[in-house]
Structures are given as C-alpha cells and as structure tokens.
Amino acid sequence: MTSEQQLGAIRAAPGIIRVHGHRGARGILPENSLEGFAFTFSADVRVVELDLLVTADHIPVITHNPQLMSASTRGADGKWLCEDGPLISECTFAELQTFDIGGLRPGSEYGQRYPDQVFLSGIRIPGFDSLCQLIRDDDLDDVWLNIEIKSDPRFPANTPEIPEYVADILKPIFASKLEDRVILQSFDWRVLHECERQAPQISRSYLSYIPKPNAPLAVNIYEGSPWMDGLSLEEHRNSLPRVVAHAGGQVWSPFFEDLTAEDMQMARNEGLVVNVWTVNERADIEHMIDLGVDGIITDYPGRVQRCLLEHGLSWK
Amino acid sequence: MTSEQQLGAIRAAPGIIRVHGHRGARGILPENSLEGFAFTFSADVRVVELDLLVTADHIPVITHNPQLMSASTRGADGKWLCEDGPLISECTFAELQTFDIGGLRPGSEYGQRYPDQVFLSGIRIPGFDSLCQLIRDDDLDDVWLNIEIKSDPRFPANTPEIPEYVADILKPIFASKLEDRVILQSFDWRVLHECERQAPQISRSYLSYIPKPNAPLAVNIYEGSPWMDGLSLEEHRNSLPRVVAHAGGQVWSPFFEDLTAEDMQMARNEGLVVNVWTVNERADIEHMIDLGVDGIITDYPGRVQRCLLEHGLSWK
Numbered sequence: 001m002t003s004e005q006q007l008g009a010i011r012a013a014p015g016i017i018r019v020h021g022h023r024g025a026r027g028i029l030p031e032n033s034l035e036g037f038a039f040t041f042s043a044d045v046r047v048v049e050l051d052l053l054v055t056a057d058h059i060p061v062i063t064h065n066p067q068l069m070s071a072s073t074r075g076a077d078g079k080w081l082c083e084d085g086p087l088i089s090e091c092t093f094a095e096l097q098t099f100d101i102g103g104l105r106p107g108s109e110y111g112q113r114y115p116d117q118v119f120l121s122g123i124r125i126p127g128f129d130s131l132c133q134l135i136r137d138d139d140l141d142d143v144w145l146n147i148e149i150k151s152d153p154r155f156p157a158n159t160p161e162i163p164e165y166v167a168d169i170l171k172p173i174f175a176s177k178l179e180d181r182v183i184l185q186s187f188d189w190r191v192l193h194e195c196e197r198q199a200p201q202i203s204r205s206y207l208s209y210i211p212k213p214n215a216p217l218a219v220n221i222y223e224g225s226p227w228m229d230g231l232s233l234e235e236h237r238n239s240l241p242r243v244v245a246h247a248g249g250q251v252w253s254p255f256f257e258d259l260t261a262e263d264m265q266m267a268r269n270e271g272l273v274v275n276v277w278t279v280n281e282r283a284d285i286e287h288m289i290d291l292g293v294d295g296i297i298t299d300y301p302g303r304v305q306r307c308l309l310e311h312g313l314s315w316k
Numbered sequence: 317m318t319s320e321q322q323l324g325a326i327r328a329a330p331g332i333i334r335v336h337g338h339r340g341a342r343g344i345l346p347e348n349s350l351e352g353f354a355f356t357f358s359a360d361v362r363v364v365e366l367d368l369l370v371t372a373d374h375i376p377v378i379t380h381n382p383q384l385m386s387a388s389t390r391g392a393d394g395k396w397l398c399e400d401g402p403l404i405s406e407c408t409f410a411e412l413q414t415f416d417i418g419g420l421r422p423g424s425e426y427g428q429r430y431p432d433q434v435f436l437s438g439i440r441i442p443g444f445d446s447l448c449q450l451i452r453d454d455d456l457d458d459v460w461l462n463i464e465i466k467s468d469p470r471f472p473a474n475t476p477e478i479p480e481y482v483a484d485i486l487k488p489i490f491a492s493k494l495e496d497r498v499i500l501q502s503f504d505w506r507v508l509h510e511c512e513r514q515a516p517q518i519s520r521s522y523l524s525y526i527p528k529p530n531a532p533l534a535v536n537i538y539e540g541s542p543w544m545d546g547l548s549l550e551e552h553r554n555s556l557p558r559v560v561a562h563a564g565g566q567v568w569s570p571f572f573e574d575l576t577a578e579d580m581q582m583a584r585n586e587g588l589v590v591n592v593w594t595v596n597e598r599a600d601i602e603h604m605i606d607l608g609v610d611g612i613i614t615d616y617p618g619r620v621q622r623c624l625l626e627h628g629l630s631w632k
Contacts, residue, residue, distance in 0.1 A: 027432070029359075042351065044435065044436055044513035103625075106625040107626060116343070116616055117622070118361075118621060119622060120360055178415065282431065301434060302344065302433055304435035305435040306431055306433070307420040310422040
C-alpha cells in the first residue's frame with residue numbers, strides 16, 4: 001500500500017544520500033529531546049530518527065531505554081538517579097515530566113561516549129504528539145520521522161500488548177496526518193507486522209543486528225528468533241534483504257558493519273530502501289557512501305553532510 | 317570607570333569558569349552567524365565571542381577576515397569565491413548581503429579543520445546591530461558579548477581611521493544600552509585606547525600573541541610593536557599582565573599556550589580577568605582549568621561545559 005512516490009523522499013537519488021539525525025543529533029544535543037530535533041532541522045537535516053515507548057497512561061513518549069537511564073536523568077532534586085529505573089511503562093506521563101534529561105552525568109561511561117554534547121537543564125521527555133505537531137509547521141513540511149518502536153520479546157512487561165501498543169503509537173500520526181512522512185522501524189518484527197495490519201499505508205523498516213562475538217546489543221537475527229516473528233533466513237538463502245522483502249518491508253535498516261556489497265545489491269534488486277545505523281566515524285561514513293546506501297543514521301549530522309559534499313553528493 | 321560589579325559576571329567565581337562560544341560555536345555551526353549565536357545561547361552558554369569590521373557605508377558587521385574568505389563564501393551563483401576578496405571595507409552592507417556564508421567549501425584546508433560544522437545555505441553576514449537587538453530579549457538578558465574589533469597596523473586600508481571606526485562600533489552598543497554587557501577586545505591596542513577615550517565605562521580586553529617559531533598568526537607582542545601603542549614589556553619586567561594593568565585594561569586575553577602559572581598569578585595580583593583563546597582539545601581545556609582562568613574561549617562549548625562538570629565546576 002506504500003506508494004513509490006512516497007518512498008522517493010527517503011530513497012537515494014542521483015547525487016543524493018539521505019542524512020537521518022540519530023535521536024536528533026546525539027553527538028551535539030541531549031538525545032530524543034525537542035531541543036535536539038529542532039537543532040537537527042535547523043541544520044537542514046530532513047529526517048530525524050527517534051525512539052518510542054508508551055507510559056502507564058498510554059501516552060507515546062520519545063525515549064530510548066525501557067527504564068529511565070541514570071546517566072542522563074536527574075530527579076526533581078537536581079541529582080542524577082542512583083540507578084536505572086523506574087520503567088517508562090510504569091510511570092504516567094505527568095510523573096515522567098518531573099525528570100530532567102538535559103545533561104549527561106559527569107564521569108559516566110555513557111557520558112564519555114558523547115564528549116561534545118552540550119549540557120542543558122530543565123529538559124523533559126517529549127510526548128510524541130509534540131514532535132508530530134512541530135513538523136506540521138510550514139517550514140518543516142518536507143521533514144520525515146524515522147520512528148523506532150521499542151519492543152523486546154524477552155521483556156514483555158516493558159510495553160503493552162502489541163496491538164494496543166501499536167494503536168497508541170499510530171494515534172498521533174493519524175491525528176497529525178503524517179502517514180506519508182514517517183517510517184516505522186523495529187527490531188521486533190512482530191510489531192512491524194501489527195503496524196502493517198493497522199496502517200498498511202505507512203512504510204515499515206526492518207531493523208537487523210546479526211550475531212557477532214561480544215555483541216554489545218541484543219542480536220535479533222538467527223533461526224527461531226522470537227524477534228523475527230516466524231521468518232527464517234535459511235528459507236531465503238540466508239539473505240536478509242530477501243527476508244525483509246518477503247515480509248513486505250519497504251525499508252531494511254542493518255547495523256552498518258553488517259552490510260555487505262552483496263546484500264546491498266540484493267536490496268536494490270528487491271527494491272528496498274537501505275538505511276544504516278549508527279555511523280559516526282569518517283571512514284565508516286565514506287564506506288557507506290561507497291556502498292551506495294539510501295540513508296545514513298548518525299549522531300553527527302554535520303559530519304555526514306560534509307563527507308557527502310566532499311564526494312560530490314548532497315542529502316536533499 | 318568599569319565597575320567591579322559589572323566585571324563580576326565574567327570573572328571566575330568559586331566553582332565557576334566562564335565559557336565563551338568562539339565566533340558562536342565554530343565547531344558546530346557557521347562562524348559569526350546569527351544562527352550560530354542562537355545555538356550557543358540555546359546551549360546555555362552565556363558569553364559569545366565575535367569579530368567586527370565595518371563596511372564601506374560604515375555599518376559594523378560580524379565577520380573575521382578583512383576580505384571575504386573563499387573557503388566559506390558563496391556568491392549569488394551558489395559557487396564559492398575563486399579567491400579571497402573583496403575587502404569588507406570596500407563593500408556596502410547591501411553588497412555583502414548577496415553572499416552566503418553558511419557552508420565551508422569541500423576539500424578546503426579551512427573546512428577540514430571543522431569537520432563537524434553543519435552545512436547551511438542562505439546564511440548572511442550579520443549586522444552587529446542585529447545581535448545587539450537579539451540579546452535585549454528577556455531570555456538573553458544575562459548574556460555577554462566578547463567583541464573583537466579587528467584592526468591591523470600593517471593594513472590600515474582594511475578599516476577606517478581609528479576614532480571613526482570605534483565610533484561606528486560603539487553606536488549599536490549605545491543604542492541597545494549594552495555598555496555593561498560587552499567586552500571590547502583587540503590585538504591592536506591603539507583601538508582599545510580609543511575605546512577608553514570614547515567609552516571609558518566599557519570593559520577592555522588586551523589580546524596577546526607572543527613570538528614563537530613558525531607562528532601561524534600575526535604576533536603582536538614585542539618591543540616597539542605598533543600593535544602595542546607605545547607600551548613596552550621591558551618597562552614592566554617583561555610581564556604582560558603588568559603591561560595590561562598599567563594600560564588600564566580590565567581583561568587580558570592571551571593565546572592559551574602562552575599562559576604560564578606565573579603570569580596567571582600576576583594577573584590575579586593585578587585584578588585582571590583572564591580569558592584564553594581558542595581552546596578546543598580536552599587536555600588543553602583541563603590545563604586551563606588547572607591554571608584557574610576566568611574564561612575559556614572555545615569552538616566547542618559543549619566540550620568545555622562537560623570538562624568543567626567533570627572537575628566539579630560550572631560555567632554560570
């Protein structure tokens with residue numbers, strides 16, 4: 001049901017590779033904040049990537065981890081949380097608004113990963129509806145949202161039952177009439193299949209992370225994986241783009257180190273859009289340009305813009 | 317005539333070292349642009365550093381080089397200038413507005429120095445009065461401008477006669493009643509002495525750059541230097557802070573590598589504020605924190621904020 005015309009805005013074109021600002025622009029401003037998204041738009045980036053969960057009162061909020069992260073969250077007393085928690089799914093929206101997500105804790109391992117991120121105070125976890133309304137602005141009528149729906153088959157308590165969860169998330173998209181300006185992505189492909197049932201007209205992106213030694217994140221691609229909702233690599237000649245195409249996806253989003261030239265070619269054959277995450281180092285950005293991806297998801301949008309220009313390319 | 321109360325806002329205080337955003341935040345956004353200044357304020361930085369020259373029609377504009385810089389300037393045809401020029405002093409304000417300063421030229425040496433700077437289009441050289449008006453906004457009533465008046469005794473054609481030049485620059489400051497929220501700095505101390513004559517109530521900052529092998533910038537400190545307006549290091553026991561204090565300066569702004577613990581102590585004895593330029597690397601930032609400077613001028617304000625916090629300090 002997704003039209004090719006619609007996908008054209010996120011597909012690579014001659015001379016164009018799209019830049020997606022990861023969680024806004026995590027390298028520069030607090031992640032998943034309206035302030036970060038506004039900066040990213042003002043930097044002329046036309047796609048922002050973001051993460052959704054829903055609160056106990058079923059309000060979709062823009063945040064990445066199932067629990068409040070101690071390294072980036074201060075309480076009303078101005079102090080960072082001693083440990084991660086509580087669960088987003090157990091807090092009301094009003095309760096979440098008492099926390100400040102503007103600053104990374106000095107000395108934290110997470111903070112050290114983003115040494116240039118400015119330090120703000122009084123920054124709140126945004127309701128997803130706020131961002132949807134923001135991009136109705138005339139100046140932003142060409143921007144897209146690449147929305148990751150967080151879900152983990154191992155921890156069902158972190159999210160509502162999938163049909164209800166997806167319905168909660170679709171509500172602001174429908175209300176703001178953004179169906180043709182969003183991508184719904186998830187590592188949990190059960191969620192994507194529910195999205196297809198409830199909103200077949202919205203583009204779906206299959207996130208993938210294949211097994212590797214000492215993988216720092218949860219691997220979702222293997223035979224019998226609950227993340228893959230019954231789909232099998234082996235049945236598709238061990239080709240991820242074939243699986244995604246077979247599943248009806250329009251977009252495939254592999255971890256950038258997992259992408260091969262062969263898979264890229266297969267994705268092209270299958271008509272898939274390929275967006276890679278999360279690409280921050282210059283050599284890696286250049287390798288993705290060489291592979292000819294459609295979109296580069298990055299914490300440093302300026303760095304990717306500048307690399308593209310040096311290769312005679314642009315992002316819009 | 318400058319009051320100590322006034323200087324308190326830019327002096328270090330227990331737990332506080334001030335962050336000055338260099339040309340806004342050159343590491344992140346186009347330098348000396350209103351967009352860059354707005355970002356820097358939104359990043360909670362309370363002092364921005366900027367450069368002034370005046371146009372042929374005597375309008376102060378925020379720009380660094382005496383000529384339009386080819387690496388950062390596109391003409392109305394969208395192409396970068398083939399070579400530096402024309403002189404700012406030979407262009408009218410209206411003529412300057414036809415140039416776009418939003419993007420660094422791919423492959424340029426200057427561009428490679430700031431690989432994360434976002435690429436914008438349609439960005440204009442700002443009139444100084446625009447920034448003065450901007451910071452009259454209620455949200456910005458605590459911000460300061462650290463204003464470098466560009467002047468080079470070797471190239472008098474780049475600027476009007478000094479009395480007229482200073483009068484041009486003071487006009488928007490008086491009009492916006494910002495006398496107690498600005499610092500006037502210059503490598504050309506003749507300019508500072510004219511500032512003292514015309515506006516003794518405004519803080520003056522003596523910029524210094526001492527001789528070194530293969531100095532990439534113009535050295536202004538040596539016996540008989542025309543930059544020093546007749547002042548002599550030798551007459552002040554070769555102590556720059558003594559010279560600055562003797563000259564009636566409130567602020568001394570050395571190149572950060574030129575600052576010694578001994579001079580820092582002397583500056584304290586003389587009651588000077590010490591602002592160092594331009595400090596971008598973590599080890600250098602930490603060294604300046606150890607020396608106990610008042611202000612750190614940086615292209616990466618977030619990086620300095622985060623270093624300060626890791627040392628138990630803040631910037632306001």
